Structures are given as structure tokens and as C-alpha cells.
Amino acid sequence: MLSESVERIKQMVVKEFIQIFRDKRMKAIVFVIPLLQTMVFGYAVTMDVNNIPTAVYDLDRSYESRELVRRLTASGYFDVLYTLGSPAEVQDLLDRSKVTLSVQINRGFSADLHRRIPTAVQLLVDGTDSNTGIVALDYATRIILKYAGDLAPSGSQLAARIDLRQRAWYNPELKSKNYNVPGVIAMVIMLTSLLLTSMAVVREREIGTMEQLMVTPLRPAELIMGKTIPFAIIAFFDMILVTAFGVLVFNIPINGSLVLLPLSTAIYLLSILGIGLVISTVAKTQQQALMSTFLFYMPAVLLSGFMFPIENMPDFFQYLTYANPLRYFLIIIRGLFLKGNGMEILWPQMAALLIIGTVVITLSALRFRKRLV
Amino acid sequence: MKFIRIKAIAKKEMLQIVRDPLSLAMGFLMPALLLLIFGYAISLDVDDITTIVHDLDRSSLSRELIADLTASGYFKVVRYAEHHREIGDSLDSGVARVAMTIPVDFSRDIGAGRVARLQVIVDGSDSNTATIALGYIAALSEIYGRRISGITLKPLIEIRSRVWYNPELKSRNFIVPGLIAVIMMVIAALLTSLCIAREWERGTMEQLIATPVKTPELILGKMAPYFFIGFIDMALSVTMAVLLFGVPFKGSLFLLTVISGVFLFGGLSFGIIISIITKSQLVSSQISVVATYLPAFLLSGFMFSISNMERPLQVLTRIVPARYFVAILKGLFLKGSSVRFLIADAVFLLLFAVITFTVANRKFVKRIG
Numbered sequence: 128m129l130s131e132s133v134e135r136i137k138q139m140v141v142k143e144f145i146q147i148f149r150d151k152r153m154k155a156i157v158f159v160i161p162l163l164q165t166m167v168f169g170y171a172v173t174m175d176v177n178n179i180p181t182a183v184y185d186l187d188r189s190y191e192s193r194e195l196v197r198r199l200t201a202s203g204y205f206d207v208l209y210t211l212g213s214p215a216e217v218q219d220l221l222d223r224s225k226v227t228l229s230v231q232i233n234r235g236f237s238a239d240l241h242r243r244i245p246t247a248v249q250l251l252v253d254g255t256d257s258n259t260g261i262v263a264l265d266y267a268t269r270i271i272l273k274y275a276g277d278l279a280p281s282g283s284q285l286a287a288r289i290d291l292r293q294r295a296w297y298n299p300e301l302k303s304k305n306y307n308v309p310g311v312i313a314m315v316i317m318l319t320s321l322l323l324t325s326m327a328v329v330r331e332r333e334i335g336t337m338e339q340l341m342v343t344p345l346r347p348a349e350l351i352m353g354k355t356i357p358f359a360i361i362a363f364f365d366m367i368l369v370t371a372f373g374v375l376v377f378n379i380p381i382n383g384s385l386v387l388l389p390l391s392t393a394i395y396l397l398s399i400l401g402i403g404l405v406i407s408t409v410a411k412t413q414q415q416a417l418m419s420t421f422l423f424y425m426p427a428v429l430l431s432g433f434m435f436p437i438e439n440m441p442d443f444f445q446y447l448t449y450a451n452p453l454r455y456f457l458i459i460i461r462g463l464f465l466k467g468n469g470m471e472i473l474w475p476q477m478a479a480l481l482i483i484g485t486v487v488i489t490l491s492a493l494r495f496r497k498r499l500v
Numbered sequence: 501m502k503f504i505r506i507k508a509i510a511k512k513e514m515l516q517i518v519r520d521p522l523s524l525a526m527g528f529l530m531p532a533l534l535l536l537i538f539g540y541a542i543s544l545d546v547d548d549i550t551t552i553v554h555d556l557d558r559s560s561l562s563r564e565l566i567a568d569l570t571a572s573g574y575f576k577v578v579r580y581a582e583h584h585r586e587i588g589d590s591l592d593s594g595v596a597r598v599a600m601t602i603p604v605d606f607s608r609d610i611g612a613g614r615v616a617r618l619q620v621i622v623d624g625s626d627s628n629t630a631t632i633a634l635g636y637i638a639a640l641s642e643i644y645g646r647r648i649s650g651i652t653l654k655p656l657i658e659i660r661s662r663v664w665y666n667p668e669l670k671s672r673n674f675i676v677p678g679l680i681a682v683i684m685m686v687i688a689a690l691l692t693s694l695c696i697a698r699e700w701e702r703g704t705m706e707q708l709i710a711t712p713v714k715t716p717e718l719i720l721g722k723m724a725p726y727f728f729i730g731f732i733d734m735a736l737s738v739t740m741a742v743l744l745f746g747v748p749f750k751g752s753l754f755l756l757t758v759i760s761g762v763f764l765f766g767g768l769s770f771g772i773i774i775s776i777i778t779k780s781q782l783v784s785s786q787i788s789v790v791a792t793y794l795p796a797f798l799l800s801g802f803m804f805s806i807s808n809m810e811r812p813l814q815v816l817t818r819i820v821p822a823r824y825f826v827a828i829l830k831g832l833f834l835k836g837s838s839v840r841f842l843i844a845d846a847v848f849l850l851l852f853a854v855i856t857f858t859v860a861n862r863k864f865v866k867r868i869g
Binding site: 150152153156159160163164167168170176177178179180206221222223224227249250251252253254255256257258259261262265269292293294295296297298299300302303305306318319322323326327330333334410411412413414415417418419421422425426429430435436438439440441444458461462465466468472 | 533592620627781837
């Protein structure tokens with residue numbers, strides 16, 4: 128009895144694989160999407176701010192003013208692209224978004240410094256991108272104040288000297304790719320499995336082949352398993368692909384246990400495939416499945432802590448994230464890669480995923496049966 | 501090309517859309533939902549960083565330092581450690597992101613004029629938050645050092661800074677205009693990427709082929725209703741941005757309408773190309789995600805600034821149409837840019853629209869098999 132059931136599921140899985148990959152382009156897609164995302168997140172997506180395009184309007188043209196500009200450049204944060212001759216140019220460059228910061232050093236800057244009279248430096252920031260704006264102001268302020276302190280050491284000698292010893296754990300060089308690339312595993316699995324599951328089931332209904340499946344001896348549970356197992360296999364393949372790529376190309380460390388990675392992926396998949404199935408029972412057409420998937424996917428990504436820390440969100444949205452499987456899997460996967468966390472720390476996340484998974488799978492099974500009859 | 505045939509196809513498509521109210525509703529719900537999330541939930545400002553403090557000194561000076569930390573608003577002390585081990589546990593489990601240890605002789609060293617040590621450990625996994633947290637702490641400890649020594653001397657160089665276009669540096673003002681571009685690109689592609697593949701899959705394309713309708717007529721007719729929906733989405737997004745989120749709109753509404761129209765036309769043609777090439781809704785949906793959603797979201801500069809990217813990627817962003825629309829929208833909203841500043845970006849969008857529409861027409865073969 129059981130072996131017959133297994134045989135039926137196996138046949139269904141084989142049929143499903145033939146169908147998915149009959150379209151040669153699907154093979155490429157299963158490869159390309161994960162790799163593309165890893166590349167983009169490894170290279171592109173960073174909130175780190177450096178190479179801030181900068182213009183300098185130096186009216187003083189002295190050793191001191193040039194030294195200040197040199198220090199700004201040497202910090203690595205500022206790219207002095209323009210040296211200006213008139214204030215009108217400043218306006219123009221900012222309007223055309225050619226520079227983010229403009230530094231104006233007035234005439235008399237060095238003379239004032241020599242006479243120890245407080246002098247001024249003017250900074251103009253394009254606030255359109257508020258994050259870069261804040262950081263640019265902060266960096267520039269620190270560099271200029273440091274310069275002022277170096278010129279007049281007597282003032283700072285009076286202050287209590289505090290030796291700040293800073294260390295960053297888990298990611299000592301503070302590289303954003305180490306944080307982002309493990310997260311890509313969660314994203315890729317979510318997008319690919321969710322979309323494929325929901326659309327593949329709805330397709331049977333749209334084309335009318337669902338009726339053919341219903342006259343076979345397949346039971347509803349077997350049908351669900353036959354439909355989801357291929358996507359689970361693809362998801363596992365993608366997980367291995369991204370991990371290998373991340374480790375080999377981007378040198379992402381894996382500090383945790385390699386056993387926990389597939390285990391937690393499996394638990395995570397439970398909830399993702401479950402949600403895909405639920406969507407497939409709601410949607411009548413593939414268009415609806417695609418739209419519903421996106422309607423779920425985008426908020427889920429934004430409210431997961433993938434790019435935007437959950438602690439910064441208002442309370443209401445923070446509570447909302449507790450229902451988001453992505454939230455838990457991100458903690459697990461980053462804990463595994465960067466912190467070397469083990470089961471003793473990650474078990475609450477695993478448990479939460481297991482609960483969400485059980486709930487959505489049950490829900491989808493109930494709805495699925497109803498839709499079949 | 502006959503207008504009446506375009507109209508007929510558009511009417512047929514419109515009927516099909518109306519018959520599927522769920523998709524239509526989601527087409528309107530999606531921009532609203534995204535704007536709400538970005539407007540209310542997401543903030544790039546880093547504050548309330550969870551902190552654990554291990555105060556071994558337990559003096560008035562160390563307590564003052566902790567008070568400074570809390571009063572800054574950037575840090576939230578979630579726990580006071582009794583033992584060194586607690587620091588490791590808190591960071592491992594993510595309870596705290598920052599751990600500050602004030603050594604036993606902290607106040608004694610300050611009193612004696614010696615260098616007082618202060619140890620700070622951050623959870624570096626989220627590098628962005630960690631960098632900002634470290635910057636805050638460095639600034640705080642500097643100010644603290646000056647304050648407890650009673651130094652009120654002004655630094656030799658005074659910094660006069662002004663922020664243009666977004667004086668309060670609100671992240672909402674910077675994100676929302678760019679977000680509208682991303683939404684439009686995604687909606688345009690999601691709506692059209694299935695509309696031709698569907699006809700092939702269901703077999704109704706054969707019926708269309710049997711009619712006298714010509715390729716450009718078919719494509720324009722198919723696009724018309726989505727163009728209409730896209731424009732409603734656009735109007736909805738702009739209204740929400742201005743009325744609900746108070747994002748200033750300084751530019752010309754006429755320019756916004758014209759440029760949005762061009763962008764939408766290009767985006768819809770692009771979706772149609774995907775649909776024509778794949779002839780399968782499943783493949784189409786996957787490709788449109790890679791070709792529209794990801795680049796629009798990640799490589800358009802809407803949130804992740806292009807000047808921070810590696811060189812090859814910066815070059816790559818030049819072929820992402822959303823990049824130009826993001827720049828235009830930010831200019832129109834925050835800078836009140838005039839045609840003179842927008843023309844270069846607008847030309848790219850026009851080019852994109854012309855190319856995609858031409859390619860769509862070339863690729864569509866009105867033949868069975």
C-alpha cells in the first residue's frame with residue numbers, strides 16, 4: 128500500500144520534472160536566477176558610503192586649504208571630481224546630481240588658522256539621498272575637526288583621554304557582502320519555489336490537465352507531494368549553488384555546522400512550498416498566481432530584516448514580522464555562516480519555522496481537497 | 501494600421517481584464533501596499549541600537565557615560581552584564597548588537613590624567629549598522645571626554661553645513677519618489693509579460709492569427725488597457741506620496757505626465773517582448789522577475805546609490821531604464837528640475853521605448869508553429 132503510494136508520487140515527480148525542463152530555458156533559469164542575485168548582492172548592493180562625488184571651491188588656495196582637501200581625498204570616502212571657479216558652478220553640479228557634497232573654503236582660511244582665530248568651512252550637501260547625505264556630512268565633519276585638532280593640539284590635551292578599543296565580531300572587516308550573500312539563499316529559495324509552485328499548479332487547472340490528473344488513482348496528498356517535491360529539489364540545488372558560489376567567489380565564511388544548513392533549509396521550504404500551495408488554491412489563472420505571489424513576496428522581503436533592520440520599524444510592523452518565515456530563516460542562515468551559531472541558539476527560530484510550515488501546509492491541504500472535489 | 505482594429509483588440513483585452521477582477525485589484529493594491537510599507541515601516545535611520553553594558557567601574561563617571569549613551573537616542577541599553585560571559589551570549593544570540601565594557605580603573609585613570617580605556621564590541625554581521633554604531637560611539641566618547649574635563653573651547657574650524665533639496669534629511673523623501681519608478685516598472689512588466697504567452701498557451705492565438713489584425717495593431721491594442729491601468733497606478737502613487745507622506749512635489753505635473761507616459765510605454769513593450777519570446781507563462785514570469793524587478797530594485801539607484809557600486813556594475817546600470825526614471829522622479833519631486841536638467845535622462849527613456857516597441861514588432865511572428 129505504502130510502496131504503491133510512493134510509486135505514484137515518484138511517477139508524478141518524474142512527470143513534473145519532464146514538464147518543467149521540457150522548456151530548455153527553464154534549465155537556464157534555475158541556474159541563472161540564483162547566480163545573478165548572488166552577483167548583484169555580492170557586488171552591488173551596499174549601503175556602505177564611499178567615493179562620494181565631491182566638488183571643491185577653494186578661494187584660499189593655500190597650503191592649509193590644499194591639505195584639508197588632501198585629507199578628504201585620502202580618507203577614501205570622498206572623490207574630488209571638480210575643482211570649481213565660481214559659486215554658480217556649485218549650484219549647477221548639485222542640480223544635475225553630479226556631486227553630493229560641495230566644500231567651500233573661504234579666502235582668509237589659512238590666515239585665520241595662523242592667527243588661531245576660529246574660521247569656517249562651508250559644506251553643501253545634496254539631501255536627496257538622505258542616507259548618503261547624513262553619512263557624507265558626518266565623515267566630512269570628523270575629518271575637518273580632526274584637522275582642526277591637529278593644528279591646535281593644546282585644546283585637546285586638556286580633555287580627558289579615552290582610548291576607545293573597537294572590535295567587530297563575526298565580520299571583522301565589516302563587509303556588507305558577508306551579510307548579504309547568505310541572505311540571498313533565503314531570497315532565491317523564496318522567489319523561485321514560491322513562483323514555480325503556485326504557477327505550476329494553477330497551470331494544470333488553466334490548461335485543463337487537472338481533470339486528467341483527477342481520474343488517475345493519485346490521492347490528493349500524493350498529488351500535492353508530487354507537485355512540490357520537484358521544486359524542493361530545485362530549491363536544494365539552488366541553495367548548494369549559492370553557497371558554493373558565495374564561498375568560492377566571494378570568500379564568505381561558513382563558521383557554523385554544515386549539517387544544520389540543509390536541515391534548516393528543509394524546514395524553511397516547508398513553509399514556502401505551503402504558501403505557494405495556498406496561493407495556488409486561491410488563484411484561478413497564472414496571471415493571478417503571479418500577482419498574488421508578488422503581493423506576498425515583496426512585503427515579505429521588505430519586512431524580514433534582509434535589508435532593513437527590524438528594530439528600526441514601528442512596533443506594529445515588528446509584530447507583523449513574526450509571521451514571516453523569511454525573518455527566521457535569515458537569522459538562522461546568517462547565524463550559521465557568520466556567527467557559527469549552533470542548535471542551542473537557533474532552536475527557537477527552527478521551532479517557529481516548523482510551526483508556520485505546519486500551519487500553512489495543513490491549510491493548503493484542506494483548501495486543496497476542497498478545490499479538487 | 502487601422503485605428504478601428506486597435507480599438508477592437510483593446511476592447512477585447514479590457515473585457516478579459518475586467519473579467520478577472522482579482523488580478524485587476526492586485527494591480528492597484530500592489531503600489532499602495534509598497535508605498536505604505538516604504539512610507540511607514542522602513543527607515544534607514546539607525547537608532548535604538550540594542551546595547552549591553554558591562555560596567556566594572558561602577559563610579560559616577562561610568563554611570564555618566566552610560567547616561568550619555570542612552571540620552572543620545574542612538575543606543576538602547578537592553579541589559580547590564582554581571583559577568584564577561586554574558587557579552588558573548590548576548591551578541592551570539594542577537595539580543596544586543598553592541599557591547600560596551602568599562603574597565604575597573606576607568607574613573608581612576610581619568611582622575612589621574614592617564615589614558616582611560618573603553619572597550620566596545622559590535623556585531624559586525626550587519627556591516628552597515630555596525631559602521632554607523634561605531635561612528636556614533638567614537639563621537640560620543642569624544643564629546644564625553646571634553647565635557648567631563650570642562651572644556652568648552654570651540655574647535656578652530658567651524659563647520660557650516662547646509663542641506664539642499666531635502667533639508668531635514670528624511671529618508672522617506674528620498675525613497676518614495678524613486679519607489680514610484682520601481683513600482684511602475686514592475687507593474688508594467690507583470691501586467692504584460694503574460695498577456696501574449698497566455699494566448700499561445702490557451703490556443704486562442706490561432707483565432708487572433710486568423711483575423712486581419714496586423715502585428716503593430718495587435719501589440720498596441722494589447723498595450724492600451726495596461727497603459728490606462730499603469731497611469732491610474734501612477735496617479736495613485738503620486739497622490740499618496742504627496743498627500744499621505746508629505747513628500748514635496750516641486751516640479752511640473754505636465755513633465756511628469758509626459759515622461760511617465762514614455763516610460764510606461766517602454767516598460768509595457770518590454771513585458772510584451774518577454775511574452776512574445778517565451779510563449780509560456782511560467783517561463784515568462786521568471787524572466788520578467790530577473791529582467792525587470794531585480795534591476796529596477798537594485799540597480800536603479802532608488803535606494804542603493806550607484807556611485808558606491810563597483811565599476812562594471814556602474815556601467816551595467818546604464819542599460820537599466822528605471823535608473824533614468826528614478827533620477828527624473830527625484831529631480832521632479834525634490835529639486836523641481838526643469839526640462840534642461842531632465843532632457844538627457846528623458847532621451848534615454850524615449851530611446852528605450854522606441855527600441856522595445858520596434859523589437860516587439862519584429863519578434864512577433866503571426867504564424868502558427
